[in-house]
Amino acid sequence: xxxxxPMAAPAAEPVRVKAVDSLCPYCGVGCAVTYLVDEAxxxxxxxxxxxxxxxxxxxxxxGRYGFDYATHPQRLTRPLxxxxxxxxxxxxxxxxxxxxxxxxxxxxxxxxxxxxxxxLEAGWDEALDLVAARLxxxxxxxxxxxxxxxxxxxxxxxxxxxxxxxxRAGFGTNNVDHCTRLCHASSVAAxxxxxxxxxxxxxxxxVERAExxxxxxxxTTENHPVAATFIKDAAHNGTQLIYINPxxxxxxxxxxxxxxxxxxxxxxxLNAIMHVIIAENLHDKDFIERRTEGFAQLQEVVSHYPPxxxxxxxxxxxxxxxxxxxxxxxxxxxxxxxxMGISQHTxxxxxxxxxxxxxxxxxxxxxxxxxxxxxxxxxNVQGASDAGLIPMFYPDYQSVADPKVRxxxxxxxxxxxxxxxxxxxxxIMEGAREGHIKGMYIMGENPFISDPDSNNxxxxxxxxxxxxxxxxxxxxxxxFADVILPASSFMEKRGTFTNTxxxxxxxxxxxxLPGEARQDWELICExxxxxxxxxxxxxxxxxFLEMAACTKSYATLRYEHLGTRGKWYPCPDPEHSEGERxxxxxxxxxxxxxxxxxxxxxxxxxxxxxxxxxxxTGRLLEHWHTGVMTxxxxxxxxxxxxxxxxxxxxxAARAKIAEGEWLRVASRRGQxxxxxxxxxxxxxxxxxxxxxxxxxxxxxxxxPALDPFGKIPEFKYxxxxxxxxxxxxxxxx
Ligand SMILES: Nc1nc2c(c(=O)[nH]1)N[C@H]1C(S)=C(S)[C@@H](COP(=O)(O)OP(=O)(O)OC[C@H]3O[C@@H](n4cnc5c(=O)[nH]c(N)nc54)[C@H](O)[C@@H]3O)O[C@H]1N2
Ligand SMILES: Nc1nc2c(c(=O)[nH]1)N[C@H]1C(S)=C(S)[C@@H](COP(=O)(O)OP(=O)(O)OC[C@H]3O[C@@H](n4cnc5c(=O)[nH]c(N)nc54)[C@H](O)[C@@H]3O)O[C@H]1N2
Ligand code: SF4
Ligand SMILES: [Mo]
Numbered sequence: 001x002x003x004x005x006p007m008a009a010p011a012a013e014p015v016r017v018k019a020v021d022s023l024c025p026y027c028g029v030g031c032a033v034t035y036l037v038d039e040a041x042x043x044x045x046x047x048x049x050x051x052x053x054x055x056x057x058x059x060x061x062x063g064r065y066g067f068d069y070a071t072h073p074q075r076l077t078r079p080l081x082x083x084x085x086x087x088x089x090x091x092x093x094x095x096x097x098x099x100x101x102x103x104x105x106x107x108x109x110x111x112x113x114x115x116x117x118x119x120l121e122a123g124w125d126e127a128l129d130l131v132a133a134r135l136x137x138x139x140x141x142x143x144x145x146x147x148x149x150x151x152x153x154x155x156x157x158x159x160x161x162x163x164x165x166x167x168r169a170g171f172g173t174n175n176v177d178h179c180t181r182l183c184h185a186s187s188v189a190a191x192x193x194x195x196x197x198x199x200x201x202x203x204x205x206x207v208e209r210a211e212x213x214x215x216x217x218x219x220t221t222e223n224h225p226v227a228a229t230f231i232k233d234a235a236h237n238g239t240q241l242i243y244i245n246p247x248x249x250x251x252x253x254x255x256x257x258x259x260x261x262x263x264x265x266x267x268x269x270l271n272a273i274m275h276v277i278i279a280e281n282l283h284d285k286d287f288i289e290r291r292t293e294g295f296a297q298l299q300e301v302v303s304h305y306p307p308x309x310x311x312x313x314x315x316x317x318x319x320x321x322x323x324x325x326x327x328x329x330x331x332x333x334x335x336x337x338x339x340m341g342i343s344q345h346t347x348x349x350x351x352x353x354x355x356x357x358x359x360x361x362x363x364x365x366x367x368x369x370x371x372x373x374x375x376x377x378x379x380n381v382q383g384a385s386d387a388g389l390i391p392m393f394y395p396d397y398q399s400v401a402d403p404k405v406r407x408x409x410x411x412x413x414x415x416x417x418x419x420x421x422x423x424x425x426x427x428i429m430e431g432a433r434e435g436h437i438k439g440m441y442i443m444g445e446n447p448f449i450s451d452p453d454s455n456n457x458x459x460x461x462x463x464x465x466x467x468x469x470x471x472x473x474x475x476x477x478x479x480f481a482d483v484i485l486p487a488s489s490f491m492e493k494r495g496t497f498t499n500t501x502x503x504x505x506x507x508x509x510x511x512x513l514p515g516e517a518r519q520d521w522e523l524i525c526e527x528x529x530x531x532x533x534x535x536x537x538x539x540x541x542x543x544f545l546e547m548a549a550c551t552k553s554y555a556t557l558r559y560e561h562l563g564t565r566g567k568w569y570p571c572p573d574p575e576h577s578e579g580e581r582x583x584x585x586x587x588x589x590x591x592x593x594x595x596x597x598x599x600x601x602x603x604x605x606x607x608x609x610x611x612x613x614x615x616x617t618g619r620l621l622e623h624w625h626t627g628v629m630t631x632x633x634x635x636x637x638x639x640x641x642x643x644x645x646x647x648x649x650x651x652a653a654r655a656k657i658a659e660g661e662w663l664r665v666a667s668r669r670g671q672x673x674x675x676x677x678x679x680x681x682x683x684x685x686x687x688x689x690x691x692x693x694x695x696x697x698x699x700x701x702x703x704p705a706l707d708p709f710g711k712i713p714e715f716k717y718x719x720x721x722x723x724x725x726x727x728x729x730x731x732x733x
Contacts, residue, residue, distance in 0.1 A: 030499025077515025144172025152444025156495025174422030186348030186710030196590030202371030217341020282329025284363030391422030
């Protein structure tokens with residue numbers, strides 16, 4: 001026990017606080033924190049960074065001040081059942097989603113007063129029986145493939161493992177997916193194809209040992225802020241930082257070379273860089289010979305991209321391309337990081353293939369200060385994928401279509417399993433619209449706001465015969481639900497979480513559950529049992545043991561050895577080792593690394609006379625995705641309280657748009673209203689909208705067109721037009 005003055009209370013009396021060593025609940029950096037908890041009031045009073053391997057005491061504003069969502073008065077505390085006849089389903093407070101956005105509700109939260117009257121509070125047995133009975137009836141009448149589940153990268157490995165097990169063994173379908181589909185699915189598709197593993201090869205902090213670091217399509221300072229501090233430190237200590245992003249975000253200020261390329265032009269830019277490296281004989285012939293295949297194909301494709309030709313496509317002068325190629329080609333070690341600006345395109349897999357080719361071409365894998373690092377987003381998106389929350393894979397990326405693998409899992413789980421790979425997030429929503437997906441269980445995701453083309457998602461969610469949502473708040477998605485199950489937040493649970501570095505770390509409960517809310521893992525088991533598939537565990541450690549037994553990369557990990565600092569997987573020695581910081585020094589999981597060259601392609605929807613601007617969407621430091629958590633955090637909400645759109649000064653002048661003016665933004669799919677910020681960070685011809693604000697949700701506008709390999713939507717590119725509406729807030733229509 002430590003004595004500490006609480007942040008908020010004006011008490012003169014010191015409050016007794018307990019220190020709980022755990023993790024930050026937000027991003028994939030996986031910072032280690034200590035929560036200082038007032039146990040009597042069940043409140044976190046302060047957060048301190050601790051000596052985690054990923055953060056060494058450092059925290060960003062979310063880790064430090066974003067904890068209070070967990071004790072927000074709107075936490076769900078009792079199960080809710082939709083009243084008979086409370087239709088039409090869907091956001092009852094629908095100010096945005098049909099173009100009627102505006103300042104009506106500045107807090108930007110679901111209006112509980114408007115929504116709650118459509119639901120009845122229920123007891124646990126009643127709610128769980130209803131969920132199980134309805135899902136079971138749909139399964140028995142239409143087959144398992146009429147059901148689907150979205151699991152959560154905000155939950156632990158144990159929760160992800162149980163969730164996919166319930167869907168596969170209990171529902172009888174592989175229709176289980178999660179937000180990785182909207183995130184790095186294309187990167188993973190390319191990594192699996194080219195090296196045979198989707199996880200990072202080197203940890204973030206290896207950047208300290210890199211001569212060159214290339215960061216592409218990542219707003220690192222806002223989205224992986226603590227990782228960015230290590231990249232910035234390296235840049236100040238001699239690492240040559242190359243930064244590729246059409247939008248000039250803060251990392252550009254620390255880069256040796258900043259390349260502000262045309263949106264969607266990474267393939268021609270990277271091909272031209274590789275063209276120069278080969279032309280100037282800077283490629284690593286020994287590495288190519290020993291460790292790769294397909295070099296001739298790469299050579300052929302990049303021969304079509306001399307810098308002078310590529311310059312016209314990517315907007316970077318030929319001489320600058322040569323400079324960058326020489327920087328990378330001559331470096332003894334170069335490390336590559338990438339984010340959503342690479343992955344979220346209809347050619348996201350091609351973008352990643354080119355980055356992988358660049359690493360293979362220059363022999364930059366498997367050594368200190370080299371490697372491939374797709375920066376993973378959610379605090380447990382790496383772990384949720386490892387645990388099998390993916391429609392085509394059981395845990396550890398073992399194919400559901402492989403009869404031998406399937407037989408093993410049938411034996412382990414005691415049920416016949418479907419040999420058919422399941423549908424992805426976006427395909428499931430389409431299936432709901434078409435009527436062949438009839439029932440869903442959504443845990444810890446908010447697809448109505450996070451999936452592309454909200455007006456179409458609305459049709460899918462509303463068409464379901466039955467929807468159960470398990471969350472900590474009544475989200476926009478939960479407004480469509482038939483049953484809402486109040487679950488545990490990060491602050492209330494114990495479990496393992498795998499960060500972007502493959503570091504498996506243990507969380508500890510800091511708070512007691514509010515009201516009658518229950519642990520996520522228990523709810524999954526309750527539903528399974530009531531559907532006739534008993535799942536019984538004594539706690540998260542027992543679930544972890546079962547998962548580790550069928551997940552090779554976790555096989556040697558045990559709760560009792562993880563300590564307060566966790567371990568990297570793969571971890572050869574259960575007792576002592578830290579795990580592997582760098583992998584693939586000798587060989588790749590697929591044997592040889594494969595060059596998979598790609599030609600330049602256009603985005604699915606290009607600007608034209610009617611919709612002349614390119615829309616780029618993404619994130620802000622202070623907010624988390626659909627805003628459910630961070631807009632309920634007092635400090636974070638105060639820092640970024642409302643929606644805005646970034647417009648380049650040249651476009652603003654042409655359209656006579658003033659700073660702070662209200663704009664209508666329309667695409668072919670919908671329209672929203674928000675305030676203009678005139679800033680030259682976004683290049684002329686493009687605008688940027690943060691995705692966090694439900695009252696002006698970016699996804700009303702976005703294009704659901706998919707990358708053919710990763711099935712990821714084109715969140716980073718569609719065509720929009722702006723209409724200025726003056727300085728006074730427009731009345732909602
Ligand atoms: N504060 C905060 N942090 C987060 C999250 C959050 O919601 N809020 N979410 C987490 C999650 S799940 C994820 S996946 C990560 C995402 O982290 P990032 O990958 O940084 O994601 P985005 O903000 O979507 O931005 C990606 C960048 O790509 C750029 N870009 C757009 N088009 C192109 C292009 O054609 N080429 C190139 N080279 N760049 C382009 C954009 O301008 C933007 O700066 O963040 C994680 N961290
Ligand atoms: N336009 C546009 N759209 C995008 C993107 C973009 O860049 N642009 N990025 C995409 C990406 S990369 C991602 S990852 C997705 C994210 O999309 P989502 O995963 O749908 O977004 P979140 O807001 O993180 O939703 C998390 C939900 O989990 C709940 N939750 C939090 N903790 C717990 C818990 O412990 N238990 C339970 N049961 N629930 C919990 C929260 O209340 C919230 O409702 O968005 C995608 N959508
Ligand atoms: S960098 Fe990520 S994990 Fe670290 S404090 Fe910030 S949000 Fe949390
Ligand atoms: Mo993500």
